Amino acid sequence: MDEDQGDALELLTEQHDLVDALIEMVESSDDDEEKAAAFRELANQLAAHAAMEERLFYPFVLAKQTEPLLRQSTEEHLAVKRVLADLIELDLDDPQFAAKLAVMKEELRHHEHDEEEDVLFPIVRRMASKEELLALGGEMLALFEAILGTEPSDRVALETDQAAPL
Ligand SMILES: [Fe+2]
């Protein structure tokens, strides 16, 4: 694999940062069209990120040591998907939109940064070699891009019954 392509954990961290930046854009935009475009991008990025983690990353890092954390992670994805599905249904100028976006932002701050980056990723760094994480990063990016190309935000509402299986 290409040396300047990130490993799995770098890829996920970059995607977290992009999601954070898109939330900031939706929150700060006073142009309706720009805000709608940023929200659509946010919804698709987030849906593709969660699906890719559930299908490739979490199964790869599933071990005795990580299972409780991963079970918590898929529950946190479920909570985020439920708020995201509500947001997708709402008009951007509905007063509940900003409130639900703020709730989702809090949930993501906890899930992406406090749980994944600060707790899970250091464990995974010790579990897997750099080569394994580079190879996994390549597979994850390919799957992410394939999912992103299918407007995954359209399917978020179908994934709100229960957490994804590990
Ligand atoms: Fe996640």
Ligand SMILES: [Fe+2]
């Ligand atoms: Fe993540």
